[in-house]
Amino acid sequence: MLVIGIAGGTGSGKTTVVRAIKEALGDGVVVVPQDSYYKDQSHLPMDVRQSLNFDHPDAIDFELLVEQLEELKKGNSVNQPVYSYITCSRSKTETVTVEPASVIIVEGILIFTCEKLREQMDIMVYVDADDDDRLLRVISRDIMERGKSVHQVMDRYEKTVKPMHLQFISPSKRYADIIIPQGGHNTVAINILLAAIEKVLSK
Numbered sequence: 431m432l433v434i435g436i437a438g439g440t441g442s443g444k445t446t447v448v449r450a451i452k453e454a455l456g457d458g459v460v461v462v463p464q465d466s467y468y469k470d471q472s473h474l475p476m477d478v479r480q481s482l483n484f485d486h487p488d489a490i491d492f493e494l495l496v497e498q499l500e501e502l503k504k505g506n507s508v509n510q511p512v513y514s515y516i517t518c519s520r521s522k523t524e525t526v527t528v529e530p531a532s533v534i535i536v537e538g539i540l541i542f543t544c545e546k547l548r549e550q551m552d553i554m555v556y557v558d559a560d561d562d563d564r565l566l567r568v569i570s571r572d573i574m575e576r577g578k579s580v581h582q583v584m585d586r587y588e589k590t591v592k593p594m595h596l597q598f599i600s601p602s603k604r605y606a607d608i609i610i611p612q613g614g615h616n617t618v619a620i621n622i623l624l625a626a627i628e629k630v631l632s633k
Contacts, residue, residue: 431503431530432630433550436537437602438557438613439595440485441567446614447557447623448537454624460531462502464538466510467495472519479518485539485594492544495536499550502530516577532631539595542602552630555623556606559613561592 434451438444452459469491471479483489491511498508509525541547542554565587572578578586603609608626610619 431532431534432627433499433503433534433536433552434627435541435548435551435554436535436557437539437542437555437599437606438610439559439561439564439599440539440591441564441571442557442559443567443610443614444537444539444557447555447610447620448535450614450620451533451535451624451627455533455627458532459535460502460528460533461535461537462495462499462510462528464490464495464536464541465515466513466526467491468513468518468520470513470520472517472522474518476518482518483590483594485590485599487540487543487598490538490540490544492547496544496546496550498528499534499536499547502528502534503550505530533627539599540602542605543598548605553608553627554606555608555610556603557610557613558603559611563613 436444436447448461452461467490468484469489471482494511498510501508507527507529510528512521512524512526514521536547536551542556548554568587568591569580569583572583573580608623610616610623
C-alpha cells in the first residue's frame with residue numbers, strides 16, 4: 431500500500447493532479463480529501479459559520495483524518511464524513527464508505543501542516559501555482575460550486591485565503607518530496623510523478 435499526500439494552495443491544481451493519477455492507475459486508487467474533515471460548525475449561527483477561517487489548520491479534524499487513514503492502512507474500511515460548504519456543517523446522518531486500496535491519495539491545502547499525518551505518507555507532493563492563477567480558479571469555483579458572490583470570494587481571499595497561504599500552506603512545501611510548478615497543467619512533472627509512483631508500486 432502506498433500513501434501519497436498532495437498539497438498546495440487553494441486553486442493550485444491539486445484536483446487535476448489527483449485525476450491524472452487515478453486515470454493512470456485505475457481502480458487501485460482511493461482519494462481521501464481533507465475537505466471532508468472540516469470540523470462541524472452546526473452549533474453556530476449561519477452568519478458566524480460563514481465568517482470562520484477555513485484556511486487555518488485548526489479548522490480541520492486532523493485527529494479523525496489520521497485515525498481513518500491508519501484504519502485504511504490496516505486494510506479496514508472507514509465511514510468518511512460528509513461536509514457541506516453551503517451550510518458549513520457536517521452531515522449528522524450521511525457518511526461515505528471508503529475501502530482500502532493499493533494507493534491512497536490524501537489531498538488538501540493543509541495536510542502537510544500536521545506532523546502525524548505526514549508520518550503516514552510515503553510520497554509528499556506539493557502543487558505550486560502563481561497567485562493570480564489560483565485566484566481566478568477560486569473565484570470561478572466558489573461562485574459556481576459554493577454559491578458565493580464575487581464580493582464574498584474576494585473578501586474571503588483578502589482576509590483569510592491569502593494570509594493563511596503565506597503563513598501555513600506555502601511554508602509546508604518544504605516537506606514535499608516532489609514540487610509540481612505551474613499547477614496541474616505541468617504534464618511533464620505529472621508524468622515524472624507517475625513514473626515514480628509506478629516504480630515504487632512495482633517493488
